Amino acid sequence: MANKLLALCFSSIVLFALSVTDVLMMNESLCRNNTVLARNCCRLPGIINQSIVDDCDDKFPHHAPAKPGVKRAEGSCVVDCMYKTIGAFQNGTLDLDITLQHISQTVGQYPNFEPLVNETVSWCYRNVTENPALQNSVGCSFIPQEMNDCVKKMLFMSCPPSNWTTKVECDDLKGKIVEGCSYSSLY
Ligand SMILES: *[C@@H]1O[C@H](CO)[C@@H](O)[C@H](O)[C@H]1NC(C)=O
Ligand SMILES: *[C@@H]1O[C@H](CO)[C@@H](O)[C@H](O)[C@H]1NC(C)=O
Ligand SMILES: *[C@@H]1O[C@H](CO)[C@@H](O)[C@H](O)[C@H]1NC(C)=O
Ligand SMILES: *[C@@H]1O[C@H](CO)[C@@H](O)[C@H](O)[C@H]1NC(C)=O
Ligand SMILES: *[C@@H]1O[C@H](CO)[C@@H](O)[C@H](O)[C@H]1NC(C)=O
Ligand SMILES: *[C@@H]1O[C@H](CO)[C@@H](O)[C@H](O)[C@H]1NC(C)=O
Ligand SMILES: *[C@@H]1O[C@H](CO)[C@@H](O)[C@H](O)[C@H]1NC(C)=O
Numbered sequence: 001m002a003n004k005l006l007a008l009c010f011s012s013i014v015l016f017a018l019s020v021t022d023v024l025m026m027n028e029s030l031c032r033n034n035t036v037l038a039r040n041c042c043r044l045p046g047i048i049n050q051s052i053v054d055d056c057d058d059k060f061p062h063h064a065p066a067k068p069g070v071k072r073a074e075g076s077c078v079v080d081c082m083y084k085t086i087g088a089f090q091n092g093t094l095d096l097d098i099t100l101q102h103i104s105q106t107v108g109q110y111p112n113f114e115p116l117v118n119e120t121v122s123w124c125y126r127n128v129t130e131n132p133a134l135q136n137s138v139g140c141s142f143i144p145q146e147m148n149d150c151v152k153k154m155l156f157m158s159c160p161p162s163n164w165t166t167k168v169e170c171d172d173l174k175g176k177i178v179e180g181c182s183y184s185s186l187y
Helices: 002-017 028-032 050-059 077-085 096-109 114-129 142-157 168-179
Strands: none
Touching (some): 050 077, 096 114, 096 142, 114 142
């Protein structure tokens, strides 16, 4: 428990130190060039209730893959829909308590991951709401997308040993996250 929190703090510091690079500008093709997928290194619990994910998936067509180096004008409408449905994203504002409440129910069901929920959600909430680059979008917001991605990155970085696949290629994915790759580009 203490070790897990320490690891989480450490990875937070590393990630925070590197947070000056704009994650949205990271070269996606470099992020995607891997021999393993993140889901095969650490199987993460669902962050948002699967039935809500499915409903939102049905409502919104997925984005075409971004052209390398081209900054998107809007965030994922699917994730925007998910956070609106749980009531955590209203009027362009992310609500920490509602987000935490929901993720405590989903991720919190897994005893190995439950101890990571509070710190992860609070840290990501701060990281996302304090990033001015995410505040403006033309259509669907970047905020829920980045929040969700951040939570997955942090859980991945602190993946409990019994859920982690010991493989050099998996460690390499942690390195890519530190370099600024999104979780979704590694998934
Ligand atoms: C935190 O925010 C910065 C941008 O301010 C971003 O580059 C970084 O990837 C974020 N960290 C995580 C874990 O999402
Ligand atoms: C992808 O990775 C391989 C092996 O790590 C490397 O040889 C190749 O240059 C990489 N390609 C790109 C586009 O980065
Ligand atoms: C993590 O591993 C435990 C066993 O150690 C297992 O019960 C649990 O389902 C795993 N979690 C996920 C999300 O796969
Ligand atoms: C991204 O990386 C690929 C492969 O190395 C390269 O072909 C492409 O020009 C890069 N794009 C940008 C915008 O840096
Ligand atoms: C959202 O904004 C509208 C108009 O600005 C306001 O009437 C409403 O009370 C706000 N709702 C919340 C939940 O803050
Ligand atoms: C997801 O939502 C369904 C329907 O509201 C509910 O029955 C189920 O318990 C929820 N699952 C989790 C993990 O909260
Ligand atoms: C997370 O926070 C809630 C409410 O503040 C608290 O009841 C719970 O014990 C905390 N869980 C952990 C693992 O720290």
